[in-house]
Amino acid sequence: MTHLTLSNISKQFGETAAVQDFNLEVEKGEFVSFLGPSGCGKTTTLRMIAGFEIPTTGKVTIDDADITDKAPNQRDVGMVFQAYALFPNMSVAQNIGFGMRIHRESKAAIKQRVEEMLALIHLEKKGNSYPYQLSGGQQQRVALARALANRPQVLLLDEPLSALDAKIRVQLRAEIRSIQRKLGITAIYVTHDQEEALSISDRIVVMYEGKIEQVGTPFQIYNFPQTAFVASFVGTLNTATAEVVDPANRLISMDGIQLQSAEEMEGMQKGDKVSIAIRPERISFAAQEKKANILDCQIENITFLGSVVRIQVLVGKTHFYMDTFNNPFLELPKIGDKDQVTCSREAVLVLKA
Amino acid sequence: MKNGGKVWSWFWMILGIVYFFLPLVATFIFSLRAKKGVLSFLAYQQLFNDSGFIKGFSYSILWGVLTIIVGILIFVPTAYWVRLRAPQFRTAVEFITLLPFVIPAIVFVFGLVRTFSHPPFLIVDSPVLLIAGYTVLSMPYMYRSIDTGLRSIDVRTLTEAAQSLGAGWATILFQIILPNIRVAILSGAFLSFAIVMGEYILAQYLAKPAFAPFLAYLIQEKAYEPAAATIISFALTWACMGIINLFGRGQQTQIAGGH
Numbered sequence: 001m002t003h004l005t006l007s008n009i010s011k012q013f014g015e016t017a018a019v020q021d022f023n024l025e026v027e028k029g030e031f032v033s034f035l036g037p038s039g040c041g042k043t044t045t046l047r048m049i050a051g052f053e054i055p056t057t058g059k060v061t062i063d064d065a066d067i068t069d070k071a072p073n074q075r076d077v078g079m080v081f082q083a084y085a086l087f088p089n090m091s092v093a094q095n096i097g098f099g100m101r102i103h104r105e106s107k108a109a110i111k112q113r114v115e116e117m118l119a120l121i122h123l124e125k126k127g128n129s130y131p132y133q134l135s136g137g138q139q140q141r142v143a144l145a146r147a148l149a150n151r152p153q154v155l156l157l158d159e160p161l162s163a164l165d166a167k168i169r170v171q172l173r174a175e176i177r178s179i180q181r182k183l184g185i186t187a188i189y190v191t192h193d194q195e196e197a198l199s200i201s202d203r204i205v206v207m208y209e210g211k212i213e214q215v216g217t218p219f220q221i222y223n224f225p226q227t228a229f230v231a232s233f234v235g236t237l238n239t240a241t242a243e244v245v246d247p248a249n250r251l252i253s254m255d256g257i258q259l260q261s262a263e264e265m266e267g268m269q270k271g272d273k274v275s276i277a278i279r280p281e282r283i284s285f286a287a288q289e290k291k292a293n294i295l296d297c298q299i300e301n302i303t304f305l306g307s308v309v310r311i312q313v314l315v316g317k318t319h320f321y322m323d324t325f326n327n328p329f330l331e332l333p334k335i336g337d338k339d340q341v342t343c344s345r346e347a348v349l350v351l352k353a
Numbered sequence: 354m355k356n357g358g359k360v361w362s363w364f365w366m367i368l369g370i371v372y373f374f375l376p377l378v379a380t381f382i383f384s385l386r387a388k389k390g391v392l393s394f395l396a397y398q399q400l401f402n403d404s405g406f407i408k409g410f411s412y413s414i415l416w417g418v419l420t421i422i423v424g425i426l427i428f429v430p431t432a433y434w435v436r437l438r439a440p441q442f443r444t445a446v447e448f449i450t451l452l453p454f455v456i457p458a459i460v461f462v463f464g465l466v467r468t469f470s471h472p473p474f475l476i477v478d479s480p481v482l483l484i485a486g487y488t489v490l491s492m493p494y495m496y497r498s499i500d501t502g503l504r505s506i507d508v509r510t511l512t513e514a515a516q517s518l519g520a521g522w523a524t525i526l527f528q529i530i531l532p533n534i535r536v537a538i539l540s541g542a543f544l545s546f547a548i549v550m551g552e553y554i555l556a557q558y559l560a561k562p563a564f565a566p567f568l569a570y571l572i573q574e575k576a577y578e579p580a581a582a583t584i585i586s587f588a589l590t591w592a593c594m595g596i597i598n599l600f601g602r603g604q605q606t607q608i609a610g611g612h
Binding site: 050051052071072073074079086087088089098102103143146147156 | 510513515517518520521524528532533
């Protein structure tokens, strides 16, 4: 059942089109991330759902009720900010209970809900502390509890983990996801961190220059990017320009080196220029296992990344990265060695411009 | 070289202290000499027995408190709104707040008298005009203190956080913004209070009872009491400054970690 709908949303700031023709339907209890680089319009879209920006055109509805022109305090939407935004003059318990006090709930109900929320974020003993007495991670957990205490229909999270260090970020994102699942609340999460979006979301909306590039599950976004931007923005990707040789047999040529893809090439003609993309982890040494495409190469560089070893190879005139799991008992090639690499037909993605 | 620098630092500091405190100490000692041959608080006693002093002093305190209330009611929402919704007007508003430094008080008071001494604005006899005048005179201190306070908190995000929780403007202003700029407001309030306590021209020309005109009258009439009144006035100003510092210390830790 569609819970939150954004129909033909656009936002203009003077001459700049921050968001253009944005359409999205979010199911109840779904966790959707807006992913994209700075200035792509993801936060503006979130702010339009929150009511802090009014769309230039389009409609925002929750359960079919039009909330486009409603004031932010009339929307029943909870929001978590990057800068925590806890009220410094209030204790943790007062912060969490603030929304309920505004809605004139009874003292007993507020007390009970605050205790529930404190238990949910594992800060039972911090109710009387003030925000300045908490760490960044704790403050953000309180901000989450505060946003949830009112039982909002939709939870909005605007880069909530950006100000935290890496370890806390990973821990807290798992916590956010687990709380969201537990409460079954619809959540929209804004991030520019692809790993965060991939790990936490049911669906990801990849945005670029105010437009939706692709909407899909993390699996779809990573493995089957539909545009060159999505392919380059999500994960590491080898891209190259190629020429269509035989569209029926899905053959393409990269600097004279023939490659076979599994992608449909409907409407393409022999000689058409296309962009192709191959994920580094989908390339391997041909000595280990031979796949549909076998390419001669020269080892250019080897970078040790811990669990993964990234090897740069030169195929024709194109530089490719290939990732292989670190195996301490496997001998790595040497820089300058000539070798062969291989990849399957499915690994060769033909991208829309 | 290092020692030489230290000696000069001490020299300038002592010189500054002497320059500032010597007249004050001299005035204080002079105020104690009302009784011939002995040091006593007679001048202070006589001052507190003088109904003119009590009246002027009490009225000045009243004007000061009213000025602070009016100032807070006008400048907190203004500074908040400019910071949140109209940052493009900030320079213009800051320029306006500095006008009392540029326009002499005497010009200002004659402007007030001319404008408000005939219908439809016949309020020259009302204390409203005096309070309005004091509010304008204290504007540079009050507005800037509040603006500095607002700068120390993330006004936009706090406002949006409160809005997303269902709060309206009044709740945001009184429950979120005001408590978090308490120190800044107190600083502005005490500075305004000090300005009102020492202000002469406005009260004199609008013919309202106040401390400064009484002090001026006293100087013409008596010898020791004006000195005592000056010391009392100084003590009051210092007490205000002390209170600003006292509140300031507590808040700093809270604001620093607060956002």
